[in-house]
Amino acid sequence: MAHLCAVSRKLWSARAFGCGLAALLSFTSLPPSLQSQESASLRGTVRDAQGSPVAGVVIQLRAKDSTQLLTAHTDTRGNYNFAALHAGLYALRAEMAGYGDGEIPSLLLGPKESKSVELTLSLKNAQARQTAAAGKPQFFDQPQFTVAGVTDTTSLGGHGSDAIVRTRETLAKETVSLGKDLAGTARLSTCERERDQLQALLAQEDKPELHHSLGDLQEQVGNSLEAVREYQRAAELNPSETYLFDWGSELLLHHAPEPALEVFTKGNQLFPRSVRMLIGLGAAWFARGSYDQAVQKICQASDLNPSDSAPYLFLGKMQSAESIPAADAVEKLRRFVMQQPENAQANYYYAVGLWKLRKGPEDTASAAQVETLLKKAIHLDPQFAAAYLQLGVLHSEQRDYQRAIADYQHAIHADPQVQVEEAHYRLAQAYRQIGDIAGSKAELQAYDQASKESAQQEERERHQIRQFVYTLRDQPLTQAP
Numbered sequence: 001m002a003h004l005c006a007v008s009r010k011l012w013s014a015r016a017f018g019c020g021l022a023a024l025l026s027f028t029s030l031p032p033s034l035q036s037q038e039s040a041s042l043r044g045t046v047r048d049a050q051g052s053p054v055a056g057v058v059i060q061l062r063a064k065d066s067t068q069l070l071t072a073h074t075d076t077r078g079n080y081n082f083a084a085l086h087a088g089l090y091a092l093r094a095e096m097a098g099y100g101d102g103e104i105p106s107l108l109l110g111p112k113e114s115k116s117v118e119l120t121l122s123l124k125n126a127q128a129r130q131t132a133a134a135g136k137p138q139f140f141d142q143p144q145f146t147v148a149g150v151t152d153t154t155s156l157g158g159h160g161s162d163a164i165v166r167t168r169e170t171l172a173k174e175t176v177s178l179g180k181d182l183a184g185t186a187r188l189s190t191c192e193r194e195r196d197q198l199q200a201l202l203a204q205e206d207k208p209e210l211h212h213s214l215g216d217l218q219e220q221v222g223n224s225l226e227a228v229r230e231y232q233r234a235a236e237l238n239p240s241e242t243y244l245f246d247w248g249s250e251l252l253l254h255h256a257p258e259p260a261l262e263v264f265t266k267g268n269q270l271f272p273r274s275v276r277m278l279i280g281l282g283a284a285w286f287a288r289g290s291y292d293q294a295v296q297k298i299c300q301a302s303d304l305n306p307s308d309s310a311p312y313l314f315l316g317k318m319q320s321a322e323s324i325p326a327a328d329a330v331e332k333l334r335r336f337v338m339q340q341p342e343n344a345q346a347n348y349y350y351a352v353g354l355w356k357l358r359k360g361p362e363d364t365a366s367a368a369q370v371e372t373l374l375k376k377a378i379h380l381d382p383q384f385a386a387a388y389l390q391l392g393v394l395h396s397e398q399r400d401y402q403r404a405i406a407d408y409q410h411a412i413h414a415d416p417q418v419q420v421e422e423a424h425y426r427l428a429q430a431y432r433q434i435g436d437i438a439g440s441k442a443e444l445q446a447y448d449q450a451s452k453e454s455a456q457q458e459e460r461e462r463h464q465i466r467q468f469v470y471t472l473r474d475q476p477l478t479q480a481p
Contacts, residue, residue: 040109042082044117046074046094047242053078054121057096064089087111094119143232145259147251150225150466166458167321171283171314176249178276178310179242191220208237212246224254224466235263241271248280256468257287275301279314286318294318295326302332309343312336316349325353337373344381347373352390361397370394385415389423392430401430421450 042061046054057074061082072080090107099121109115195217202210215230231247248263264281271277282297295318302311315332319325330353336346351373358366371394377387392407408427412420428443 039084040087040112041085041114042090042092042107042109042117043114044080044119046078046080046096046119046121048121054096054099057094057099057119057121060093060095061085062091062093064091085109087113092117094121096121143259144262144472145256146471147225147228147256147259147468148471149469150254151469163321167317168283168287169461171286171317172249172252172255174314175276175280175283176253178279179246179249191217195221206237208234208240208243211237212243215246215250219250224250224468228254228468239270241267241274241277244270245274245277245280248277248284251468252280252284252287253465254468255287255465256470257284258472259468259470260284261288273304275304275308275311278304279311282314282318291318291322292326295329299328299332302335306335307339309336309340309345312349313345316345316352319353319356320349323356325356327357329353330357342380344377344384344387347377347380348384348387348390351377351387355390355394367394367398383414385411385420385423388414389426392423392426396426396430396433399433401433404430405434421447421454424450 046057046059048054053074053076055074055076055078057078057080059072059074059080059082061070061072062068063086065088070082072082074080087110088108090109092107107115107117195214198210198214198217201207202214211230212234215227215234218224218227218230228247228250231243231250235243235247244263244267248260248267251257251260251263261281261284264277264284267274267277268281278297278301282294282301285291285297286294295315298311298314298318302308302315305311312333312335315329316336319329319333330350333346333350333353336343337350340346351370354366354373355370358370361367371391374387374391374394378384378391381387388407388411392404392411395401395404395407405427408423408430411423412427424443424447428440428447431437431439431443
């Protein structure tokens with residue numbers, strides 16, 4: 001897996017904004033197939049201080065060597081797009097009634113380059129802007145934690161089974177993805193050059209947007225300790241939803257759940273309508289081993305915007321890792337299916353929840369409903385390996401081993417990288433049940449090989465994301481469990 005820390009590059013100039021705009025620049029590259037086009041493009045999303053998309057924002061783009069003005073408006077999801085642009089230097093401006101206008105005076109587009117610029121608009125006379133201008137930290141008088149260093153992540157251990165450990169790592173990465181565009185990876189030399197430019201600008205003026213952008217670049221070049229300190233400084237100077245969320249998700253990514261919990265808790269207090277802040281809070285509770293607290297927070301997130309898929313997907317992954325899911329989580333997943341009946345993941349996660357809540361093999365009604373949901377998920381996504389695997393588990397419990405064998409084989413062929421260990425192991429047991437000893441032995445050998453490869457891959461990934469060593473107030477130095 002590519003280094004998750006290869007997040008969007010963000011470059012600021014010293015006079016990036018007017019008095020009412022706090023903006024976040026994400027410079028990413030599209031896949032090579034798209035880079036072959038001769039023209040450049042610019043896209044992005046506009047959000048308010050609570051993290052919600054802002055529709056109807058007027059986005060103006062003007063080349064420095066031209067008087068021609070290009071205009072776009074954000075759609076209902078806050079997205080805008082400029083295509084077929086010539087390479088060169090541009091000025092970008094955002095205007096919206098009730099918000100302060102702002103300008104990014106220097107935005108460079110290279111040949112065949114696609115860049116993403118995410119903007120966060122602040123209301124006129126907003127307290128957050130005043131705080132940032134004054135340069136006075138307002139988030140914490142004194143944080144309850146201090147990140148003291150980093151260490152290699154050799155063994156996470158901690159709360160629960162291996163499945164739970166893997167799930168909490170996955171949720172941490174996916175929490176980060178709620179705040180960053182992971183579409184492309186910048187060259188290391190480019191990031192280092194931009195980092196040096198930002199550090200020079202900060203020497204002249206201590207601005208939160210510069211700290212935040214520098215944090216992104218430090219993370220991308222592998223300096224996670226410097227990155228989290230830049231995120232913290234940005235949030236202290238301007239406790240916006242974006243800055244707080246990115247600070248918390250950075251802590252969570254690097255296995256510091258207690259500090260992340262503190263940041264997300266404060267962020268939720270300041271921005272109670274932010275869905276992703278509640279998701280981050282839930283993911284932090286899950287990393288601490290508090291499943292009920294995690295479910296409660298993410299259920300709250302799903303209630304804020306029932307049409308948003310993200311909270312349901314977090315709930316689905318959480319309850320899949322637990323032996324007995326929370327009834328509230330399963331009920332939310334039922335709502336997910338009702339709202340998005342053609343969503344394969346909605347059908348799958350609701351099926352898994354019902355399966356784990358069933359009363360045993362005698363609960364044939366639940367089994368029938370689960371089977372229907374799983375088959376629909378597979379119909380919607382024929383490569384859904386996890387759904388095939390769960391269908392095999394159901395058929396094995398019903399002692400229909402021939403169908404179970406076919407299900408497990410489909411799971412292995414659909415996506416060899418998804419739950420392949422468990423599929424091989426369960427296939428071996430099914431072969432043994434029908435008396436195919438040779439088939440069972442072969443699958444157990446495949447299981448052993450897959451387990452070794454999986455362990456090696458997990459080890460590589462864990463070494464890529466270094467672990468923060470931190471001190472909690474009045475407690476000794478500790479590492480995240």
